[in-house]
Amino acid sequence: MVPILLLLLSPALAWIPVEDWESGNVTASVGDAGQCLCHVYLPETSFPADRVQHMQQVSKDLILEVEIQMNKMTSYEGMLEVYLKDLLDLTVRVAMLESSPDNYIKLDFELLRIELREFEALVSQLKGSLNSSSPLFDSLYTEIRNMTLIVNQLETYDKSNLEVIRIEFAKLQKKLEECQKEQEIIKPDIGNCNHTGILSISKPTVVQLNAHLAASYQYGGWGKDSKPVRGYESMYFYGAYSSANVYDFYLYTNYEKLILRSAFKQHDIPNGWVGTGNNYIVHGNTIYYQKNSPFSMSKLNLTSSRYDYRVIPAASEKFSYSYSASQNMDFSADENGLWVLYASEGNKGKIVVAKIDEKSFGVEEEWNTGAFKQLAGNAFMACGVMYATRSVDLNTEEIYYAFDTKTNQEKHLSISFPKFQEKYTNLHYNPTDQKLYMYNSGYYVSYSVRFNKQ
Known part of the structure; x- marks a missing residue:
């Protein structure tokens, strides 16, 4: 029988010096089954524990570095998607300039040039961070350079109209001066309802086209939180x-x-919570809007992303404002809290004012008004008074009706104010700055409200 030699090895065996093998640290014996056993006795100082510890630390550092680089790659991928989207928007704007350069002023070209330089710097930073020479970056560089050349070329066409531009700037400066004087006259007294109602509405401040840069987005709304939570006093919302x-x-x-x-955040409404109509507002960090099925008032908490709804049995889907269909429930907020306006068959299609209890999300009290909803362009609440508007002509709107929930008295008014476009789908009052916010044919528009304090 040929004996089998078994070596009982440990991971540290490779570190044993040759002289230790020859100095009696290795002994042999025969086991119970007749096999030959080889015993190796390792000296305590032969195992390099400090080396192993160092290797373990190096391994941990390498793993951490790999994770950091992977996170960077993920971040860069998201940044690149944003850059590509914004670059596409710029491409559209350059195409618009190219199609009609005479309609644009020097400032338009300079703004485009600044944005292009920012894009070039961002792409350079991203390319340097990734240490990459990808064809994707090369194509980005090429497109940015081409767009810059087009902008420069278009600007030369525009120089022939410098005199026209100077005239337009003079007009703009005059309008700004008029606006500044008007703002000095209308000084808001935030939170004070010691007045007899609205006296006048300022001229419109047209901010810009909506965030989608799409004039086809005719239905929507924008504005500020009417009861902001701490840290979100300056937050704005938009939907269209x-x-x-x-x-x-x-x-x-x-x-x-x-x-x-x-x-900084986008809320996509999930199936089952999709809304209709456009008279929504943000109040107390919560969006209130009209829900489709079941027909009800709905809310979305912007912090917890939690949804809830309440059915108002008396509210009818048959009556909407004159400018848009499906505007059956109109949410509003003022110095006295949260409201919802709707029409009922019991009130023969006239607007009903309902006070909402924010905690229970139910209706506290209701008032029947004398304003037919289908004749109104929109309505809003200010200091417990409902104001209804209607069209005077293509360029003029007026507040023609008011109902005071404190006295149950109604008034017929004629407070006119200009419109930027004929139709609008969202008009609401904000008590934090005493302004009206209007979504007017895809544009952000606002007005200052002046109250009669005599």
């Missing part, structure tokens, strides 16, 4: 679509971010 539906909302940290179309 090409039909009278509610699919998503965008939130912006402040006015500057709204202008730059840089939302």
